[in-house]
Amino acid sequence: MIGGKWKADGIVCREEFGEVPPRVEYAPTARGVALNEGLVPLGAWAGRTC
Numbered sequence: 001m002i003g004g005k006w007k008a009d010g011i012v013c014r015e016e017f018g019e020v021p022p023r024v025e026y027a028p029t030a031r032g033v034a035l036n037e038g039l040v041p042l043g044a045w046a047g048r049t050c
Helices: 004-008 030-049
Strands: 012-017 023-028
Touching (some): 004 012
Antiparallel strands (some): 012 023
């Protein structure tokens, strides 16, 4: 499940829409954005060294 643990950790928020067929959207929280900003340099480093 994509958002289960991340939602519980406050990294993403989940919005359910009362539609048929069902629709759910995920978006990063401020904490998720901050996490991503920290991971970008790690990804760049991995791209250079791997």
